[in-house]
Amino acid sequence: MPAxxxxxxxxxxxxxxxTPVQRLNREGVAAIRQHKYTKAEELFYKAYLFDPEDPFxxxxxxxxxxxxxxxDRAQHFYELAAEQSTDAVIxxxxxxxxxxxxxxxxxxxTGQPLEVNxxxxxxxxxxxxxxxxxxxxxxQQALKADSNDVFTLNNMGVTKEMEGEDQEALKFYDQAAxxxxxxxxxxxxxxxxxxxxxxxxxxxxxxxxxxxLGQAKSQSEQxxxxxxxxxxxVNRNDLRLADQDFRKAYALDPNNAFTLNNIAYVAxxxxxxxxxxxxxxxxxxxxxxxxxxxxxxxxxxxxKKLFSVAxxxxxxxxxxxxxxRAALQQSHEPVALxxxxxxxxxxxxxxxxxxxxxxx
Numbered sequence: 001m002p003a004x005x006x007x008x009x010x011x012x013x014x015x016x017x018x019t020p021v022q023r024l025n026r027e028g029v030a031a032i033r034q035h036k037y038t039k040a041e042e043l044f045y046k047a048y049l050f051d052p053e054d055p056f057x058x059x060x061x062x063x064x065x066x067x068x069x070x071x072d073r074a075q076h077f078y079e080l081a082a083e084q085s086t087d088a089v090i091x092x093x094x095x096x097x098x099x100x101x102x103x104x105x106x107x108x109x110t111g112q113p114l115e116v117n118x119x120x121x122x123x124x125x126x127x128x129x130x131x132x133x134x135x136x137x138x139x140q141q142a143l144k145a146d147s148n149d150v151f152t153l154n155n156m157g158v159t160k161e162m163e164g165e166d167q168e169a170l171k172f173y174d175q176a177a178x179x180x181x182x183x184x185x186x187x188x189x190x191x192x193x194x195x196x197x198x199x200x201x202x203x204x205x206x207x208x209x210x211x212x213l214g215q216a217k218s219q220s221e222q223x224x225x226x227x228x229x230x231x232x233x234v235n236r237n238d239l240r241l242a243d244q245d246f247r248k249a250y251a252l253d254p255n256n257a258f259t260l261n262n263i264a265y266v267a268x269x270x271x272x273x274x275x276x277x278x279x280x281x282x283x284x285x286x287x288x289x290x291x292x293x294x295x296x297x298x299x300x301x302x303x304k305k306l307f308s309v310a311x312x313x314x315x316x317x318x319x320x321x322x323x324x325r326a327a328l329q330q331s332h333e334p335v336a337l338x339x340x341x342x343x344x345x346x347x348x349x350x351x352x353x354x355x356x357x358x359x360x
Contacts, residue, residue, distance in 0.1 A: 021047045021054050028060060035195075040064060055084035066117055074118075116142045120151045123159070132162035133235030150179040154202040161205075163232035164225045166213055173209065176202035223249045227258050234266065242266050257286040 018026065024047035031040035041064045047057040062077030119142035126135040136159045142152045157172035177199050185193045185201060193201055217225070230245035243266045249259040264279030 021050045021057060024050070025054075025056050025060060037064065053084050055081045058084065066121070116146050116149055116152060120149075120155055123155050127155070127158060127162065130162075132159050133232045135159045136163065136232070136236060148175075148179060150176050150181050150183050150198045150202070153179065154198050154205070157202060157205060161209060164228035165232070166209060170206055170209055170213075173202045173206035177206060219252055223252050223256055223259065226252075227262055230262055230266075234262075234269075239266055239269055243270075255286050257283045260286050 024043045028040040028043035028047070031037070031043060041061075044057055044060045044064060047054065048061060051057065058077050058081035062074045062081060065074035065077060119138050123135040123138050123142075126132070126138070135155070139152055139156045139159060142149065143156065146152065153172050153176035157169045157176060160166070160169035160172060179199055181197075181199060183198050184195050185198050226245045226249035230242040230249070233239075233242035233245060243263070246259055246262045246266060249256065250263060253259065260279045260283035264276045264283060267273075267279065268276035
């Protein structure tokens, strides 16, 4: 699945006879086009040593820093480039649309706010590690800064697809595909996507996802998808949505160990320890309890046998329930009927008995 970020905007001035600084910047752009980013950085730094005030070099160093996710350093170089801004016309640039424009003009319209591009670079890193819920939170913030950024929209589509939220993924892919831009992919785990237009990749992703959704899913696939969606919702702290997904999976198969464990975990987070204890106990002996945990709300649980995870969780809940009961007994307070959110149910007062009438 594609996971994309920033667009190249590295520039070189037009000149008849190249100076050493111009030559190094030109070679750096060529290296960028070949996706040799380490080499490009070395060339730009050599140019910087020749002339630390050259605006083209400063701009290029800012872009390389941005690609590396070093947002503060990128901002610093961009500010220095803007201070040295010039009306010199760009001859060669990695982004073709920048050619023929002045550096001053390019610096003024280089598009994405830095925080948006940084969020996308970081999101790609998280997605490559399978950490979609964390990428989701990051990209949601980026969308608030720029709701029409093609990189953010496409990356959000990738994230939602990884989280099992296919309809949401389609929505973001379609939005990205409809953005009118020739922005190309640079930061991506798949080299085959580098240099391709992001809108085109998003359109291809939407097409592939629709084809997959058109295929009938088995019950086990539906349950796995619902559990994945629920775990992702828990990681985003959306317990209501998580519980809905887990309960849907439970309706399909009330003896699935992963579903039972997940329902118990949400109940535990919601403060309903008795319900959590009940489902943890069932999870230990249910179908699939001997399988290995793949995606979990706590990364330390991944790779363990499900029954051992449920047993450990159940032990903790039993201990806590026992402590709560002991504390209640010691308080000598009357037992109150409580809702799931722990609020007390006000019971109607019983009418007093009418006075007895004795026969005369």
